[in-house]
Amino acid sequence: MIHVKLASKAYDVVIASGVRHQVGERLATIWQPRQVMIVTDQNVGPLYLADVSASLAQHGFTVHTTTVPAGETSKSLQMVEQIVGEMAAYGFTRQDAIVALGGGVVGDLTGVIASLYMRGIAFAQIATSLTAQVDASVGGKTAVNMATVKNIMGSFYQPDMVLIDPDFLQTLSDRDLVEGYAEVVKTSVLAGGDFWRLTGDIKTVAAIRERAETLITKSVLYKRDIVVADEKEGGVRKYLNFGHTLGHAIELMAHGELRHGEAVAIGMVAISERFEKAGITESGITALLRDRLVAVGLPVASPLIGQAAFYDHLKNDKKNAAGTLQLVAISVPGQPTIVQKDLADMPAFVESR
Numbered sequence: 051m052i053h054v055k056l057a058s059k060a061y062d063v064v065i066a067s068g069v070r071h072q073v074g075e076r077l078a079t080i081w082q083p084r085q086v087m088i089v090t091d092q093n094v095g096p097l098y099l100a101d102v103s104a105s106l107a108q109h110g111f112t113v114h115t116t117t118v119p120a121g122e123t124s125k126s127l128q129m130v131e132q133i134v135g136e137m138a139a140y141g142f143t144r145q146d147a148i149v150a151l152g153g154g155v156v157g158d159l160t161g162v163i164a165s166l167y168m169r170g171i172a173f174a175q176i177a178t179s180l181t182a183q184v185d186a187s188v189g190g191k192t193a194v195n196m197a198t199v200k201n202i203m204g205s206f207y208q209p210d211m212v213l214i215d216p217d218f219l220q221t222l223s224d225r226d227l228v229e230g231y232a233e234v235v236k237t238s239v240l241a242g243g244d245f246w247r248l249t250g251d252i253k254t255v256a257a258i259r260e261r262a263e264t265l266i267t268k269s270v271l272y273k274r275d276i277v278v279a280d281e282k283e284g285g286v287r288k289y290l291n292f293g294h295t296l297g298h299a300i301e302l303m304a305h306g307e308l309r310h311g312e313a314v315a316i317g318m319v320a321i322s323e324r325f326e327k328a329g330i331t332e333s334g335i336t337a338l339l340r341d342r343l344v345a346v347g348l349p350v351a352s353p354l355i356g357q358a359a360f361y362d363h364l365k366n367d368k369k370n371a372a373g374t375l376q377l378v379a380i381s382v383p384g385q386p387t388i389v390q391k392d393l394a395d396m397p398a399f400v401e402s403r
């Protein structure tokens with residue numbers, strides 16, 4: 051159990067094999083009986099929705115469910131409106147609750163609805179993908195997309211509880227597992243030390259599966275400490291965006307061909323390469339980073355980088371202030387830093403490797 055204690059709110063992240071069968075009893079420790087809307091997707095629902103619904107019903111909750119199409123397109127305002135409409139039709143009030151059962155897409159979407167419905171209702175995350183378990187379910191970033199801008203609408207809205215069962219990963223495809231592992235590598239290079247050494251030992255997809263619980267725990271602990279220090283990304287939380295400024299541009303330009311973590315893998319290597327050339331990242335770090343990603347089959351390059359549309363997307367980065375981007379660089383593993391760069395200078399910087 052990892053406790054997240056923020057100024058405004060505190061909650062537990064429970065990481066335990068089998069916790070997927072205890073959803074009702076866990077949530078009954080923090081919530082009175084009430085209506086609960088479970089949001090899931092078309093892949094996760096058939097596998098786990100019946101069990102989770104039954105567990106909640108056994109503990110006195112009145113359960114409703116809604117299932118969205120799997121994939122990034124469900125992170126839309128239209129989906130928010132549809133589910134808010136369903137909740138209103140069931141008579142959900144401020145005393146009721148919403149539960150995300152799925153990966154990062156379902157978690158981000160459900161978080162937006164939780165923060166908007168009657169200006170905010172109780173919210174829990176049951177994280178089923180590696181991305182959700184190591185990153186998305188913790189820290190309260192919620193968001194939906196426009197076709198041309200990633201995560202453009204959202205909020206900081208913390209869950210009341212996060213349940214992470216590593217056994218969910220048994221049904222996750224290798225591609226989706228490896229995508230989540232990109233965020234693990236991100237966190238390990240930010241953290242340095244033992245965590246960075248651990249990802250250096252992982253050479254196969256099987257090894258990710260074998261070490262999943264350790265990787266989840268280390269990732270959540272690191273993210274917890276960052277979020278507690280800086281909930282709303284005024285300072286150190288920006289580090290969690292390593293690889294994302296370029297990664298989000300690549301993800302959008304790939305029109306669904308690349309998963310979030312795959313684009314972040316490309317983004318991390320691209321930015322690290324440029325900062326190494328500029329002498330900000332110690333020589334040799336990019337190769338170490340690239341090797342870890344390549345070992346498990348992640349992409350590390352893309353012809354999309356440097357195309358005209360690529361520079362257009364950079365201006366939508368949330369770390370853009372008055373035309374100056376704040377880019378995350380790694381000096382050495384364990385020592386991230388922010389480097390300011392004018393948007394106008396980005397083409398030269400990107401061409402500089």
Ligand SMILES: NC(=O)c1ccc[n+]([C@@H]2O[C@H](COP(=O)([O-])OP(=O)(O)OC[C@H]3O[C@@H](n4cnc5c(N)ncnc54)[C@H](O)[C@@H]3O)[C@@H](O)[C@H]2O)c1
Pocket residue numbers: 091092093094097120121122125152153154155156158178179180181182185186187188189190191192218219220221222223226229230233309310311
């Ligand atoms: N809020 C945050 O801090 C944060 C952090 C990282 C990523 N994200 C967001 O998360 C999203 C990516 O998350 P994701 O990689 O989980 O994508 P996803 O939610 O689309 O899940 C990936 C695929 O795996 C399936 N799936 C999930 N769990 C499964 C299971 N146990 N068994 C079988 N199939 C399963 C899903 O149906 C989907 O097809 C992106 O939108 C990204 O922007 C948010």
Ligand SMILES: O=C(O)C(=O)C[C@@H](O)[C@H](O)[C@H](O)COP(=O)(O)O
Pocket residue numbers: 185189191193200201233283287290291294368
């Ligand atoms: O929790 C955070 O803070 C992160 O930046 C985690 C990222 O992995 C995640 O992809 C996040 O959604 C990116 O947020 P954005 O602010 O760049 O939209």
Ligand SMILES: [Zn+2]
Pocket residue numbers: 185233294310314
């Ligand atoms: Zn991410």
